[in-house]
Amino acid sequence: MAFLCRHFGVSRSGYYSWCKGEATMRRSRQKFLSAEIQRLFVNSKGTYGSPRIYQELSKKGHLCSENTIARMMKEIGLSGDQKKKFKVVTTDSNHSGPIAPRIFKIEDFNLKGPNEIWAGDITYIAFNDKFLYLAVVIDLFNRKVVGWSITESLETKGVSDALKMAFIREMNPEKILFHSDRGVQYSSQEFRDLLEGKSAVPSMSRKGNCYDNAYVETFFKSLKSELIYRNDYDSEIALRNAIFEYIETWYNRKRLHSSLGYLSPMEYEKINKTAA
Secondary structure, X not given: OHHHHHHHOOOHHHHHXXXXXXXXXXXXXHHHHHHHHHHHHHHOOOOOOHHHHHHHXXXXXXXXXXXHHHXXXXXXXXXXXXXXXXXXXXXXXXOOOOOOOOOXXXXXXXOOOOOOEEEEEEEEEEEOOEEEEEEEEEEXXXXXXXXXXXXXXXXXXXXHHHHHHHHHHOOOOOOOXXXXXXXXXXXXXXXXXXXXXXXXXXXXXXXXXXXXXXXXXXXXXXXXXXXXXXXXXXXXXXXXHHHHHHHHHXXXXXXXXXXXXXXXXXHHHHHHHHHO
């Protein structure tokens, strides 16, 4: 050490002060990163794991690896994982209604813009001693929830209301391909008349194949793990308001989607409209 100090013309005390300064800078940076990670985690309502935290930090110009973030999150005790609770069957495909052909095939479609293919499905949400049923319509181009409805039964009204909302919000686009499972709600005369009145073409999944509607299933999984399973609600109104906030202010506008290059649905749509 003495030789190096003489060679570079620095004092030992100066060298040790420099070392302490470097260590202080590293500690300051780690403290800053820790605070940013916790802030982003809280802003995501405790749902973001290291990949999305990494993307958020990268956008802001903070250089650090995803592994570093994962390690720091583990040390702090932050995890975006939430266990699944239980399952209720919402699809009744044992009916005499007509089954539309499987036009949409998840393995070979290529979308050029919004409002080409919509997909719909229903899921249950347990509250106290009853179930609420959430029906959604998702645009497969940008993963945006364009229509949704909450009802207290599995009747056709829920899926019809969600589809009506989608057409109103998207200003009645023409020639939509609408994909769903084979549930009795989607095969009902009421729903088929609604599609026909909007010049929309129905498409249905293969029997017993959940992968044909995987995009909507992924949304339901995110909703439940990021919102429903993490919170208790004092009233049904509070639950309904929480779902509204999740869909309209978080999922569509802010939540980063890995399949969209870590953009939100609204950001992805805006960028692609500008590019077009």
